[in-house]
């Protein structure tokens with residue numbers, strides 16, 4: 001798995017920090033020395049590492065930690081934020097023109113970096129978004145390169161434009177654009193030839209395309225496994241032809257992480273997507289924030305706490321708490337509020353990915369936040385009395401509710417069972433406790449409710465168990 005060793009090392013550093021009650025400047029410096037070593041071993045660019053640890057140290061030694069608030073946690077928070085910044089903070093999208101114009105995307109990169117595969121992956125993604133892509137075969141050198149694109153295009157149900165290997169790439173692209181205009185294709189993805197090393201012929205070929213047609217996106221694919229070389233390659237391409245962004249491939253392998261962390265800082269160009277496997281749907285949008293969580297070990301419970309803190313508005317929490325203590329207790333309206341808060345915290349998938357040990361289990365599992373939609377519909381088809389007092393919901397009422405929500409009665413039963421679990425959990429986790437309602441307690445009350453949230457029951461580690469120490 002990618003980043004394994006870096007993640008392990010960083011977690012060790014944090015473990016040591018957390019075991020200390022207060023942090024001295026020396027503690028921070030020592031920790032940063034280890035962070036530095038871990039990053040260098042992960043093949044992160046030296047200058048990037050130096051600036052990064054300097055920034056983290058300054059923030060950690062300064063004001064923030066002096067507040068005395070969980071110093072170890074504070075350092076983790078700072079490291080995560082700075083990693084996020086290092087990778088650009090924001091997600092960068094492709095430039096896509098309105099549907100009645102043709103958007104061009106040129107793929108470039110060294111041999112074997114993943115241009116052809118990624119071109120087909122992108123074509124599939126854009127097709128799924130309702131675009132009409134056309135793949136263009138401009139690798140006229142490697143035997144079978146055209147065939148490879150055709151095979152991949154066919155798998156994606158995307159047409160491939162080729163003129164064989166006897167025409168110049170720039171001419172192929174011009175003809176492809178005419179073809180696209182005639183056939184209603186509004187995205188043209190150009191697959192170009194790679195070379196073993198940066199070489200002038202390759203660059204000239206790309207420059208000739210650049211200078212003769214309008215390129216909306218010049219995308220460099222680089223192999224994440226090549227670490228700092230990937231960063232050097234990105235620099236060369238950017239200097240010579242100008243790139244708009246990078247796609248980092250093979251992040252599913254045991255890459256050490258250097259490229260992911262350095263590319264943006266060194267080249268100033270964003271990572272747009274990451275390749276996560278050989279299959280044609282293994283391409284993910286790049287989110288700096290999620291990547292930072294991943295590098296820090298996806299089970300970073302600290303970021304979960306942080307998110308919960310931000311999202312849960314204290315008044316709402318206090319209201320729920322009052323509700324639990326009142327005679328009527330926790331009803332469906334409160335359940336709805338709790339679900340909304342879940343959404344504010346970034347939805348189920350992002351919550352789960354932060355649970356210790358959940359990251360790897362989640363791989364390949366598509367957690368869909370729309371699982372929330374149906375329970376919501378069911379609750380909304382209840383009368384106010386039923387929502388406030390779930391116990392009055394008789395079988396005939398259930399049938400009426402099911403009909404109103406357009407679901408089976410079985411689904412209503414299932415939802416009510418989950419609601420019951422949540423209600424019990426909230427009780428047992430202390431929301432019914434003394435009336436003081438400290439901050440900590442309120443948070444503690446909300447979170448365990450997750451275990452009983454729709455669609456969450458089946459996940460190990462959730463539901464207020466040991467792994468969830470609130």
Ligand SMILES: Nc1nc2c(ncn2[C@@H]2O[C@H](COP(=O)(O)OP(=O)(O)OP(=O)(O)O)[C@@H](O)[C@H]2O)c(=O)[nH]1
Pocket residue numbers: 109110111112113114115116117118139142145192193194195249250251252253274275276277278282
């Ligand atoms: N595991 C993994 N393999 C990938 C990924 N992307 C591409 N590959 C594999 O890497 C190899 C090279 O990919 P290509 O798409 O042919 O690379 P290319 O840049 O077009 O190579 P040339 O045309 O020779 O320059 C293929 O075996 C791909 O299946 C990825 O994200 N993960």
Ligand SMILES: [Mg+2]
Pocket residue numbers: 115116117139145191192194
């Ligand atoms: Mg290729």
